[in-house]
Amino acid sequence: MSTQIAPDVVEHVHETARRARVAARELALLTRAQKDSALVAVADAIDDGAADVVAANAEDLRRGRERGLAENLLDRLTLDEERVHAVADALRQVASLPDPVGEVVRGSTLANGLQIRQVRVPMGVVGMIYEARPNVTVDAAGLGLKSGNAVILRGGSAASSTNAELVRIMRAALEAQGRNPDAVNLLTEGGHDAGRALMTARGLVDLVIPRGGASLIRTVVTESTVPVIETGTGNCHVYVDASADTEMAVEVVLNSKTHRTSVCNAAESLLVHREAADRVLPRIMERLAAAGVTVHGDRAMEGYAESAGAAHVPVTDEDDDTEFLSLDLSARVVDSLEEAIAHVQEHTSGHTEAIVTADRAAARRFTAEVDAAAVMVNASTRFTDGGEFGFGAEIGISTQKLHARGPMALPELTTTKWVVEGDGQVR
Incomplete structure (x- = not known):
């Protein structure tokens, strides 16, 4: 790393990640019905809070215009009530999709009677580092919840007010459902150091996904010590x-x-x-x-x-x-x-x-x-879009070749483990 990360920022990110790991273990035990119920509750809460989200977004847009933010970036940043309801509907669509956790990828019975199967399991804690796309805040949280992962979000400063309001609503809805609100976390302090601390929290964070411009993606890919799925630019x-x-x-x-x-x-x-x-x-x-x-x-x-x-x-x-x-x-x-x-x-x-x-x-x-x-x-x-492909919301479009490629939805947020059952076999 070229410069040292402020120790207090590192501790803040690590403490957030430790709480997220606790939430991830709890999520891994939930049934599909429990996860779907939580997703629908979060969607309803976002619908109910649409006016508050739009008001927070107006603050971001005002600051963006004052800073001379380009029109294409302002478009990505904008959430009107119609877009807020579309974001909530995307969560309901995710709730309607099959749960990848527990799916048997392959399996067989060996000659010695051992029964082996490869099953999908959550990644654990997924970090998202992204720019002025507040819809990503909700998409990442929803896909993380459905796939049994806790998420730590590091959004761009341009969308700080919108992201904070969306995460406040989602955490409150989870808590009202009796679920651990640390399933959804937003890093609001520490500036760029928070992002750097997140992508070097190896052992606490299981995967980092960058989503944004070429400079952001290049920085995460080159500096991260946590495994990365690269979502590239679109030429x-x-x-x-x-x-x-x-x-x-x-x-x-x-x-x-x-x-x-x-x-x-x-x-x-x-x-x-x-x-x-x-x-x-x-x-x-x-x-x-x-x-x-x-x-x-x-x-x-x-x-x-x-x-x-x-x-x-x-x-x-x-x-x-x-x-x-x-x-x-x-x-x-x-x-x-x-x-x-x-x-x-x-x-x-x-x-x-x-x-x-x-x-x-x-x-x-x-x-x-x-x-x-x-x-x-x-x-x-x-x-080329998760929704258009029938996957529901997407967490990004991977342009790399390992693990995931193209629109990444629920299966791409899982890994696998081998479960082997016997009746006393020894080697």
Whole structure:
């Protein structure tokens, strides 16, 4: 570590983790019905407290605007009453999902009569380090509760008032249900030192999940001594193949880019096969122009953008690697499927990549060669989401390859243990 963490912050985080470990042991003993009842109670409490949450959020938004927070970050930060109720509904959806704890992954009876089975069990204590996304506060708490884990949350300072109100409501609801409120914990003191203390609390914290920008994720991955599941940035591509249906290509590109620009599954790069360019690009550029998108294009792309009246600038190598999170899009015309795949492989962040094609062989090759957590065929990149996949709320989208990859929901918050039963066998 480059600098020493303040001892009082370390002790505060460690004491929080010790209380969380007690709560985690209690959670591990709960039945599905007990956990689901607690989740519904928490959801009801959030609904009832929506006005208080929105008022706290208004404080965060006011401070954010005073600090000059970018519009895409303000969008991520904002919770109106509709969004608060949606967050509560996500908890109810989690309650309706199967409980992964106790699921038998595999098992057998050995020749000597030993019965062995591998079963899912909670991780224990999960730390979340994240930025201005107050919905993550509730999603992480709900998924942790359902999977039998206690959570320690370290949210960004931009959402401090909102997070504090949400956690106050959730802890009070758990206590009213007779459950240990230390199942949900929020680190409100210590600034960045609290996050650093959390990710070095090895032996007290079982797993850390960062969720946010590239700088945050890089810091957690490089400095943490607690195991980390990396949730990476989303430099997502849409490739329009030579055989693509024009109308489908237009709709997939537009939805991927403009449906919501501030999220990690929004498209940031467009590739179009030269044989499809004259057919699809005039329509695509017209719609991008209407949506206010600035095209960072190569020479060919700039010609189509200019003809359609779309804002455009020359594309740079840096643009190819940028997660804009705004109405900006890098765009190139390519000569072949091979060139498209090579470009994606060079610049992908491993999140989500999409191909629009009527050629099944091209689709198979793209899905086989592109190395990403999710690969879409004739569908928007915006579908890489735990809710859209039917998992309920997600705790993040993993772009690594170990343990979990893609949207992480309940099973990804468990590990396994081997249970072996015999009747006196010895080796």
